[in-house]
Amino acid sequence: MSGADRYAGFREFALARGPTLSRTAYLLVGDHQEAQDLLQESLAKTARHWRRVQTGGHPEAYVRTVMLNQLRSWRRRRRPTEVISEAVPDAASGDDLAGDTATRLTVACALATLPARQRAALYLRFYEDLSEVETARQLGCSVGTVKRHVHDALVRLRRHIPSTPPTAFEGVQPSEVDHV
Known part of the structure; x- marks a missing residue:
């Protein structure tokens, strides 16, 4: 079998779904360069x-x-290189872009404090708006574990950013994640 036949459709898939998968990688690791390495x-x-993979129907x-x-493999091999501070910077209030950016950065910093499984x-x-069952399948764990991870993550996030209103991210489009 020729190399072209073996990879038929892969290039098109990578080009079409690359931006979405890049955002996924960024949200998992919180760093643009590391996200690109993960995706690559x-x-x-x-x-x-x-x-x-193509035959399975869900590439x-x-x-x-x-x-x-x-990501799990990286976490096992790598030691943390970032030092997480005790205090999260105050988010600026108001309708200005700087306030929105500050809120996003605050949330991004708080997300970075979560363990990889909770963030995932x-x-x-x-x-991704997956159900608990689909999330459990993706993570390779039980539905109860997914519920526990989500609950614990939300509790930790509320501790780190108690002043962030629940509507802070209404209307935020997935493509805006690239600008954090």
Whole structure:
């Protein structure tokens, strides 16, 4: 089998779904460069098994699973390089863009304090809008574990950003995540 046949459709998939998968990677790791590394490694692993993945019918879900597994692997091998401060900067109030940016940065900093599994559970449940069952399948755990991760993550986030109103992110489009 020629190399072109083996990867038929992969390039188109990567180009079409790349921006969405890039946002997924960013939301999982919280850093643009690390997100690009995660996506690149995940797509390379997916390409090696492309015929099987394409036959399965859910290539984007497969890539997300590869990203989650790759992230777990990185976390086991890497030591944390960031130092998390005790105090989260105050979010500016008002209708100005600086206030919105400050709120987003505050939330991003608070999300960075969460363990990877809790952040992944929040992402899959609320950003990807997956059910608890689908999230459990993606994370390879039980529905009860997903519920526990989401609950614990929300409790931690509320402690870090108690003054952020619940409507702080109404109307925020997924494409705006690239600008955080």
